[in-house]
Amino acid sequence: MPAVQETVDRVRRIDVDQYRYGFETLIESEKAPKGLSEDTVRFISAKKNEPEWMLQWRLEAYRRWLTMREPTWARVDYPKIDYQEIYYYAAPKPKKQVNSLDEIDPEILKTYEKLGIPLREVAMLEGIEPRVGETDPVKSKIAVDAVFDSVSVATTFKEELKKAGVIFMPISEAIREHPELVQKYLGSVVPTSDNFFATLNSAVFSDGSFVYVPPGVRCPMELSTYFRINERNTGQFERTLIIADKGSYVSYLEGCTAPQRDENQLHAAVVELVALDDAEIKYSTVQNWYPGNSEGLGGIYNFVTKRGDCRGRNSKISWTQVETGSAITWKYPSCILRGDNSRGEFYSIAISNGFQQVDSGTKMLHLGKNTSSRIISKGIAAGKSQNTYRGLVTAHRKATGARNFTACDSLLIGDKCGAHTVPYIEAKNSSATFEHEATTSKISEDVLFYCTQRGLSEEEAVGLVVNGFVKDVLQQLPMEFAVEAQKLISISLEGSVG
Amino acid sequence: MNLVLAKTDTERAVSNVFATARDRLPGAGEVAEARRRAFEAYERAGLPHRRIEEWKYTDLRALMREVAPLAGRPDAAAITRAKAALELVAVDGAAKLVLVDGVFVPELSGIAELGAGISVRTLREILENGANDARSDLLLTSTTDAVISLNTAMVTDGVVISVADGTALSRPIQIVHVATASSASAFTRSHVKLGKAARATFIESFVAAEGASAYQANDAVILWVGDGAELSHLRVVADAADAVNISSGIVTVGAKAKLNLFNMTRGGAVSRYQVFITLAGEGSDLSVNGINLLKDKQHGDTTLVVDHAVPHCTSRENFRAVVDDRGHSVFQGRIIVRPDAQKTDGKMMTRALLLSDEAEADNKPELEIFADDVTCGHGATSGALDESLLFYLRARGLCEKDAQALLIQAFLGEAIEEIADESLREFVMAQAERWLEVRR
Numbered sequence: 001m002p003a004v005q006e007t008v009d010r011v012r013r014i015d016v017d018q019y020r021y022g023f024e025t026l027i028e029s030e031k032a033p034k035g036l037s038e039d040t041v042r043f044i045s046a047k048k049n050e051p052e053w054m055l056q057w058r059l060e061a062y063r064r065w066l067t068m069r070e071p072t073w074a075r076v077d078y079p080k081i082d083y084q085e086i087y088y089y090a091a092p093k094p095k096k097q098v099n100s101l102d103e104i105d106p107e108i109l110k111t112y113e114k115l116g117i118p119l120r121e122v123a124m125l126e127g128i129e130p131r132v133g134e135t136d137p138v139k140s141k142i143a144v145d146a147v148f149d150s151v152s153v154a155t156t157f158k159e160e161l162k163k164a165g166v167i168f169m170p171i172s173e174a175i176r177e178h179p180e181l182v183q184k185y186l187g188s189v190v191p192t193s194d195n196f197f198a199t200l201n202s203a204v205f206s207d208g209s210f211v212y213v214p215p216g217v218r219c220p221m222e223l224s225t226y227f228r229i230n231e232r233n234t235g236q237f238e239r240t241l242i243i244a245d246k247g248s249y250v251s252y253l254e255g256c257t258a259p260q261r262d263e264n265q266l267h268a269a270v271v272e273l274v275a276l277d278d279a280e281i282k283y284s285t286v287q288n289w290y291p292g293n294s295e296g297l298g299g300i301y302n303f304v305t306k307r308g309d310c311r312g313r314n315s316k317i318s319w320t321q322v323e324t325g326s327a328i329t330w331k332y333p334s335c336i337l338r339g340d341n342s343r344g345e346f347y348s349i350a351i352s353n354g355f356q357q358v359d360s361g362t363k364m365l366h367l368g369k370n371t372s373s374r375i376i377s378k379g380i381a382a383g384k385s386q387n388t389y390r391g392l393v394t395a396h397r398k399a400t401g402a403r404n405f406t407a408c409d410s411l412l413i414g415d416k417c418g419a420h421t422v423p424y425i426e427a428k429n430s431s432a433t434f435e436h437e438a439t440t441s442k443i444s445e446d447v448l449f450y451c452t453q454r455g456l457s458e459e460e461a462v463g464l465v466v467n468g469f470v471k472d473v474l475q476q477l478p479m480e481f482a483v484e485a486q487k488l489i490s491i492s493l494e495g496s497v498g
Numbered sequence: 499m500n501l502v503l504a505k506t507d508t509e510r511a512v513s514n515v516f517a518t519a520r521d522r523l524p525g526a527g528e529v530a531e532a533r534r535r536a537f538e539a540y541e542r543a544g545l546p547h548r549r550i551e552e553w554k555y556t557d558l559r560a561l562m563r564e565v566a567p568l569a570g571r572p573d574a575a576a577i578t579r580a581k582a583a584l585e586l587v588a589v590d591g592a593a594k595l596v597l598v599d600g601v602f603v604p605e606l607s608g609i610a611e612l613g614a615g616i617s618v619r620t621l622r623e624i625l626e627n628g629a630n631d632a633r634s635d636l637l638l639t640s641t642t643d644a645v646i647s648l649n650t651a652m653v654t655d656g657v658v659i660s661v662a663d664g665t666a667l668s669r670p671i672q673i674v675h676v677a678t679a680s681s682a683s684a685f686t687r688s689h690v691k692l693g694k695a696a697r698a699t700f701i702e703s704f705v706a707a708e709g710a711s712a713y714q715a716n717d718a719v720i721l722w723v724g725d726g727a728e729l730s731h732l733r734v735v736a737d738a739a740d741a742v743n744i745s746s747g748i749v750t751v752g753a754k755a756k757l758n759l760f761n762m763t764r765g766g767a768v769s770r771y772q773v774f775i776t777l778a779g780e781g782s783d784l785s786v787n788g789i790n791l792l793k794d795k796q797h798g799d800t801t802l803v804v805d806h807a808v809p810h811c812t813s814r815e816n817f818r819a820v821v822d823d824r825g826h827s828v829f830q831g832r833i834i835v836r837p838d839a840q841k842t843d844g845k846m847m848t849r850a851l852l853l854s855d856e857a858e859a860d861n862k863p864e865l866e867i868f869a870d871d872v873t874c875g876h877g878a879t880s881g882a883l884d885e886s887l888l889f890y891l892r893a894r895g896l897c898e899k900d901a902q903a904l905l906i907q908a909f910l911g912e913a914i915e916e917i918a919d920e921s922l923r924e925f926v927m928a929q930a931e932r933w934l935e936v937r938r
Contacts, residue, residue, distance in 0.1 A: 073551065397856065412870035415837070421865040425560035425878050433881035440867050440874045 035084040037064060041203050044089050048172045051179060061202035062194035068196045074359040075388045075420060076328045078301060086266055088204045088237070099252035164220050166250075167212040171239055174210035181212055185243050189272040189309040189336070197268040197330075198305040201237045205270065208238035208414070213248040213279075222478050224253040241272040246312065251282040253481055267326075268303045277312030277339065282320070284477055286485050289325035289494070294383075296355030298306035299327025306333035307363075310342035310371075318345035318474045319362065322485040324492040327356060332390065334363035337371035337399075344373040347473040349485070351492045352385030352417070361422075366402035366432065377408035378470045381417035382493060388420040395432035402432040411469055412439040413493070415460075463490060510884075515683070516651060519568040523654060525625035527632040534639065536650035537849055541786075543644040552643065552772075555828040555860045556799040561768045562742055566714050568652065569599035577603055578676040579707040587703035587734055589925055592672035599677060600654045615665030615696075621656035621687060636689065639720060639748050641774040645696075646746050647773050649718045659700075663724070664902040665691035670699035670922075675715060677741065678707040683714040692717065693725040699919055702731075704765070706738035714742040725752040725779055730919045731759045734929060736764035739794065745771045753779025753808075758918040761788035763798045764933050770799040777804070777811040784813040787916040789926075791933045792825030793859075799887030801829035806839040815846040818913040820873035820906055821857035822937065831876070832864040839869050846876040851883065851909055853902075902932045 029183045033040065041062050044056040070081070161168050167178060175182050192202040213219050244250050267289070273281050283306075292299030302325075308317035319333040335344025346362040364373035372394065381387035387410065395402035410419035443465050451461035465473075470489065475481050516537050523533060545562065555624050570658035572580065580598045584606065595618065596606035607616050624633050629646050637650045638657070657673060673688055690700055704715060715737065724728050737743050743766045763769050777784060790798040819827035825864045833844040850859030863876035883905050891901035911929050916925040 240818050400855075410867070410871075411867075412867070415840070415870045417870070418868045419865070420867060421863075421876070422879070423861075423863065425861040425880065426858070427850065427852060427860075427880040428858045430857055431855070432852075432881040434879060435865070436861070436876075436878040438863070438876050439864060440865055442870045443870065 020340045026122075034087055036086070036204065037089055040088050043237060044204055044206055048175070050172075050175055052176055053179075053183065053298050057187070057192065058203050061199050062204075064193050065196070065199040065203055065478070068199055070196050074330050074390070075386060075422075076330060076357040077358075078328055081301070082140070083200075085091055086279045088274065089206050090359050130186070156213060157371045159352070160220060164181075164217055165214040166217060167210065167217050168223055168445055169210055171208045171241060172203045172206075173209040174241075178210075178212070180239070181243065182210070182241070185272070185274055186239075186241055187272075188213040189274060190270050190305050195305060196447040197303040198270050199266045201239060201270045205237040205239035208240045208269070209242075209252075210240075211242040211250060211252065213250045214246060215246040217245075217248045219248070219250040222251045222253055227377075228417070236265075236267050236269070238269045240269070240272075242272070242281055243274045244276065244281045244315075246276045247278040249280045252284070253478060254285045255287075255481070255484070266301050266303070267304070271304070271306040271333075273317055274307035275308065275310050275312060275315035275317050275342075278314045279312060280316040280318075281308060282318045282354070282478075283308070283322075283333070285319075285321040286477075286481055286488065287321070287323050287325050287329075288488050290327075291325050291354055291356045292327040294354060296327075299356070300325065301328045302326040302331060304331040306331065307336065308334065309336045310339050310344060310368075312342070313339040313368075314346070315339050316343040318347070318476070320347040320473065321349070321360075322473070322486050322488065323350040323358060323360060323483075324350070325350070326358075329356075329358040329360050331360045334365070335373060336365045336367065337373065337402075338367045339371075341370045342368055343371065345476075346373075346375045346377070347471045347476040348377045349473045349489070350377070350380075350387055351380045351489060352387045353492055354385060355382040355383070356385040358386070359387045359388040360388055363392040364394070364404060366393075366395040366399040366404070368399060370403075371399060371400040372403040373405075375404070375408070376472050377406075378473055379410040379419055380413065380466065380469070380493070381410065381419045382413040386418045386420070388422060389438075390422045392424040393434055393436070394424070394426040394427070395428055395434070400429060400431045400433075402429075404432075404434045404436075406434075406436040406438075408438045409469070410438075411466070412440065414444045462493075466493060510560075514854075515565050515567055519652060522568065523652065524622045525633065529625050529637065532634045532637045533651045536634060536647045537583065539642070539779065540644055540647040540651060543587070543647070546644050551679075551800065552830070555826075555830070555862075556768070556770050556797065558645075558744075561797060562714070564888065566681050566683040566712070568654070569677075569684050569713070571601055572598040572678055576707070577606065578680050578710070579709065580676040583607055583705050583707040584674060584817070587674060587705045587736060588923060589670060589672055589701055592670040592701060594672050594674055596674045596676060596685055597655060597657075597684075599679050600686050602655050602657065608932070611669065612671065613720050615662040615670065616667060617660045617662075619658045621689075622654065622657055624658060628926040630845065635729055639718070639736040640750070640776070641748050643746075643772075645716060645744050646718060649671040649685050649687060649716050649746065651716075652683075652716070653687045654685055656686045656688040658689045660691045661693055661696045661698050664695050666695065666697040667699070670701055672701040672703065675702075675704045675708045675717065677705075677713040677715065680710055681712045682900070683716065685716045687718040687720070687879055689721075690726050691722045691728040692729055694724045696724060697728045699730040699804065699922070700732075701872065701922070703734045703736065703738050704743055706741060706765075710741075711738050712740045713738065715744070717743070717745040719747050721747065722799045723751045723755045723757050725857070726754045727752065728756040729758070730917070730918070730922060732922050732926070733761045733771065734758075734926075735761075735763040735765055735769050735771070736929070737769065739765065739767060739796075740768045743769040745769075747771070747773035747775075749773060749775040751775065751777050751779065751782050751784060754781040755779060756783045758916070759784075759786045760914075760917050760922070761800060761930060762791075763789070763800070764791040766796065766798070768797045770801065774803045775805065777806050777808060777813070780808045780810045782811045783918055784811065784831070785815075786813070787816040787913045789817070789910050789913050790819040790821070790827045790829075791910075791930065792819070792827055793822040793937065795824045795826075797826045797828070800830070801828075802831040804831075804833050806833070806835045806842045806844065808836075809838060809840045809842065811839070812843045813845070815848075816913045816916050817848040818910050819848075819850040820853065821850060821859055821912065822853040824854070824856045826860075828860045830862040830864070832866060833874055833876070835867045835869050835872050835874065836867040842869065842872040842874065844874040848876075848878045849912075850880040851906065851908070852880060853883070878901040903937075905935060906919065906925065907931070
């Protein structure tokens, strides 16, 4: 498509203003005093009834954070964040002890309903026998640990998971109930000194999910968390820790939406994955936080540190992400391939529209022998957005037989957007074999002509091409997510086609 | 004051070098002022180190350690030694312009051989000539970084070549940099301007005279390729095994012009060639290629920025590196497509062949694209020689080394083939073969 005025107009009318999830839930919430100090850290720790070692861990991170500077190397541009203007803790005021879903604030449940989260439905499935003709519920079951602002509200499927020996609970509870596991693994993949945002998270994280899958167990269902930022001016700092012990398997789903806001909101999460011998972790994300309005105002700042450690032999970690939201995305899910024969995968669809800025990619650090990795990244830039892939593949001197394949493709829709590719490829031994390819183009006019000539409208034709473009990645998503993701992609590109 | 306090030992050494060399640098008044400003700019940034993104893989603070004092004027003995070294990089039929230790030596050069339509002057002469108003402009560049600023401050000589509109040069021009001094540095800068529809072949070579060691070369070449002009540019870096060579190229290409550039690095302990190319006129055709042949502890860096500033340009980049022993090859290539540069077609390919377990190859191909109607792509690979191909050749009676050499030659051929001029292509192939010979 040449950049005809029509295209430009349509891009301008893009869906960003009609953000589907832009509603606000009015519930009372309890906040820590505004700003960040040692007192805030102590406040959060006290609120969570944390043991002394945890408080010390947080304080150490806080002191380290004070000495650090915000990174500026990413291709994102945003006004300076005043870290003293943010509330670091917001929890819905506990009205009473909740024993079942029915006792939960109906306002909260309604919010999830609007989001289409099957919390209630899942709860019903758990208690009620399936009707005749309905599919086996076990197959379509998802355990949801819903994080509403900072506190996990309800955890379903706890019973069944317990039977399998899988621990799936808010990390605040895990700190109290399984201190030996948390102490052993927390910060072992993303240390408190890792980077500016991860260190900030270490000091003030309020909640998140904790998963431990014991040796030889195949987690009987997909684990899922929905994050949602609700309270005005609160940063959300989740901390997720997933440990797959020897020979185990777990698939974890993360989905995010946030209501419409004018002020930018900060989100700095940390996700740590540990895979021991022969274990496999599959981590999937669909992110569609508020991207800001058509003027580029508002939207979430998403600064996330996600890292997986293939600690054991023959272990495997796979990241799949569909990034459609946030005003700024700064996110590099990485794999440390420490164990011999371990494997890392990264499948990504990053869509930017309006004034969104995406700087995302991955790191594959080959340390063990015969490690392999695969990176498939699909970037789609429309409107006035900037979409950057930034990735690192490196093979250590002793990582003999390391193997990497990388393909990052970018699609440009409209002439005001930018697509950038910044790969770093470092081979430090001769038996490492790396292949990297990247392409950037717009949808070929020939292809569009072919489709329209056969009776498709231009919008349908573009939809078809885009779907084909991202298919490699969509296929990697668990079924439940793939449908939602496909819907999201078409929503985020609506109107960008001329 | 803080800046002074924050200086590392290396940088203090550079300060001293500038202070002591100041009186010997050509040009007064405006020129001296331009030098002073450039040195201030350099001092603010300091020697590039690994925290500077563009120098991530080539940390001069670690690799250069100290900056050697400015080399003295070559004496008669040095010129005799330089003459002998010229043979090593001789290209058939080329008219030589020889710079020995950063000083132009007329008796080794053949300006007269060039014929009509071309003017050649030395930079020193222009800088010193008070009557020339444009002299300080020669020190200004559109792109700059710390090492270019240092070059501006310290430059002693170079050649300023201008080829008239419509002139087709019958012989290649070859600038040869010969180092004869040891533990000294040479700062040179040359300007080459091709008029409209002119055609030329321009070679730049770096070579050491016998006995020259641990020297440092800092060179800059500013090239203009006029509308409809065609230029073949070849660089050969064959410095002494313990030398440092930091070279910058700043290239502007006009409309419907053709530039075919090839860089070959086979010498020097530390070498970096950074070239910034702007496609400033529509319908131009750019081909930038190169090979790095590295062994022992050599560090070779090729950094390339191709800026598509206007629509309808084509660029092709093809790089190969062969790294043996503890060599370290770096390739950084960036294709920028500006917002209005529609119909840009850019492709970049970089491949590294690692021959030893301690060799390292770092590739960073980048795309920075602000226009939608473009076709851009890049590829990067690194790996060892294909075992099955080696086996095939060995099964047919070749010894291990011969089989390797044959495969390496084929691998390098993919880049060397891109050289438009046949005699230059053969020259580069011969140089590559010589490198492989030594390895055998």
